[in-house]
Amino acid sequence: MICLAAGAVSATLALNAFTLTWVHSVQKSAIEEDWQVESDGLRVVETRIKGSAAGYDPPSDAVLAGGWWHYDPHLPPQRQVTLARSGAVADWRLCTNGACKPVSDYLPASAPRTGPVIIGICQPSRG
Numbered sequence: 001m002i003c004l005a006a007g008a009v010s011a012t013l014a015l016n017a018f019t020l021t022w023v024h025s026v027q028k029s030a031i032e033e034d035w036q037v038e039s040d041g042l043r044v045v046e047t048r049i050k051g052s053a054a055g056y057d058p059p060s061d062a063v064l065a066g067g068w069w070h071y072d073p074h075l076p077p078q079r080q081v082t083l084a085r086s087g088a089v090a091d092w093r094l095c096t097n098g099a100c101k102p103v104s105d106y107l108p109a110s111a112p113r114t115g116p117v118i119i120g121i122c123q124p125s126r127g
Helices: none
Strands: 002-006 009-013 017-023 030-038 041-050 063-065 068-071 080-083 093-096 099-102 117-121
Touching (some): 041 117
Antiparallel strands (some): 002 009, 017 030, 017 093, 030 041, 063 068
């Protein structure tokens, strides 16, 4: 289960895996990351880049297939992932079960449309 937080509002999604997609703000290259929820954090298991983008050049072990560079970023689990949102470019998209929606669609209507969204593993409530 993951939690999304934007400002003072949050949402909970019952997911074990998800994909984040976005378009690079300068070079307009599409980027996708597949994430898994693990006991020790969120792990990115594959990154795909359509072409190359400033700061997102594919590593030497990347494989080109179908116009996309595929690779394992070899990163440890992350406690949280922060998505920067300026409003100057399209919102990040979160995909589950083959359906993608802007991250803002998963948040309550009162959530700010700009500013960071933090994705993390939900902490059990104390009761």
